[in-house]
Amino acid sequence: MHGVWALSDESLLAGMASRDADAATAFVRRYQARVFGLALTIVGSRSVAEDVAQEAFVRAWRHAESYDPRKGRVPAWLLTITRNLAIDTLRMRGELPTDPFLLMGSLVSQEGGTDSSMDYDDRENLRRALLTLPPEQARAIALSVFYGLTGKEIAAIEEIPLGTAKTRIRRGLGKLREVLGVRDE
Amino acid sequence: MSEDADCAEIRDLIPEIAAGVAAGDERARALAHFGACHECRHELAMTADLVDEMLTLVPVQEPPAGFEGRVIARLAPEAKPRSRRVRLPRRRPARPVGRAAAWVAATAAAAGLAAGVVWWQTAQDRALAASYRHTLEVAHGRGLSAAPLKSGLGAEQGTVFAYQGEPSWLYVTFRSMPQPGHYDTCLVTKDGRRFPLRAFEAGQNAYAWGSTINVQVQEIGTIEFTRSGVTVMTARF
Structure with missing residues (x-):
């Protein structure tokens, strides 16, 4: 089983698609702290987060063959599965999101992961940019990106017009993209 | 528009x-x-x-102890048998081997290895080495390690054998029957991760216990037996 640990994410997913238990074990061990961390950040309870994280790996196992590297890297694919499950869980339980300011605070704590397509400078720039966003924009982005709320739902929670909610999200994301130098001009 | x-x-x-x-x-x-x-x-x-x-960017968080094992247990029914097992002689076509079946096989192999270790104390080293290699080869194993299981006062209660293979497992032989009752067991890795294992129900003639494990043998720090919340026996690797 030793050789499995050095395989790339894509190779492990290929192994999982062919129902290889060793590949699955290596994949779970590689990503369990990241998946559990995201689930816990969103649902706020360790026991519920474990259920979400377990289910995320089961979904990854069952849908490994549908992973398309052209649509994103493996960590983003797995974390998106996790985020969607966590959001569904919050909605089913009828629970309100954790304070978005606390969530955004954890993002800039410099304890985040390293499995990303960004290099270190980009990561630090993104963290700094999050810190400089106006609070209302940061809050709207957190509610949308991490808690899956629509513009209408954010407008209702924040007691603002729908257009204002959408503008806050769009302008906030636009500033973050400027920092990363990914403007499409 | x-x-x-x-x-x-x-x-x-x-x-x-x-x-x-x-x-x-x-x-x-x-x-x-x-x-x-x-x-x-x-x-x-x-x-x-x-x-x-x-x-x-979300910070990583270590999941609760045993998380990995619980996930793998959910995936196991859909997993293919490992390739090494296919090499074993079979009368019927290969089919998935459940964890229970793997455990039965591991326990049987453990009994053989434990017997081999006892025999080691009375036979010539060269013959033992040959037997050890043969046993590992038959079980597709890569190594066997052992540590004394001691009470809180340091008295030796038995021996913990740790086997690196597919699956890897622990097997404990007790020198005398432990005090009857329910024992929680836990594997603690050298870097502090905790993996709860199968509980041990000590009763009449309970002189052995075993469990499959999901960590490398070289990662094992200690094996703990806890009774009513108190760690009463520990093996240090």
Whole structure:
């Protein structure tokens, strides 16, 4: 089983698609702290987060063959599965999101992961940019990106017009993209 | 609606589409537009990349002890048998081997290895080495390690054997019957991770216990037996 640990994410997913238990074990061990961390950040309870994280790996196992590297890297694919499950869980339980300011605070704590397509400078720039966003924009982005709320739902929670909610999200994301130098001009 | 007005409307939707929260009808309208508009498609790709990167900024958190094992147990019924097992002689075509069956096989192999270790104390080393190698080869194993199991006062209660193979497992032989009752067991790795193992129900003639493990033998720090919340026996590797 030793050789499995050095395989790339894509190779492990290929192994999982062919129902290889060793590949699955290596994949779970590689990503369990990241998946559990995201689930816990969103649902706020360790026991519920474990259920979400377990289910995320089961979904990854069952849908490994549908992973398309052209649509994103493996960590983003797995974390998106996790985020969607966590959001569904919050909605089913009828629970309100954790304070978005606390969530955004954890993002800039410099304890985040390293499995990303960004290099270190980009990561630090993104963290700094999050810190400089106006609070209302940061809050709207957190509610949308991490808690899956629509513009209408954010407008209702924040007691603002729908257009204002959408503008806050769009302008906030636009500033973050400027920092990363990914403007499409 | 003019092309510019169309783009303006769609770009308003892009953050929600990138975050996966857009309503179905809005998403369908946007996807139709993306098919014909390179600029908006590019805008969506850039925003989706940013959303992905934000998810990776969340701090990592170690899950509760035993998480990995519980996940693997959920996947196991759908897993293929490992290739090494296919090498074993079979009268019927290969089929998935359940954890219970693997445990039975491991226990049987453990009994053989434990017997081999006892024999080691009375036979010549060269013969033992040959037997040890043969046993490992038959079981497709890579190594066997052992540590004394001691009470809190340091008295030796038995021996813990740790086997590296597929599956890897622990097997404990007790020198005398432990005090009857329920014991929780836990494997603690050298870097402090805790993996609860199968409980041990000590009763009449209970002189042995075993469990499969999901860590490398060289990672094992201690094996703990806890009774009523108190660790009463520990083996240090």
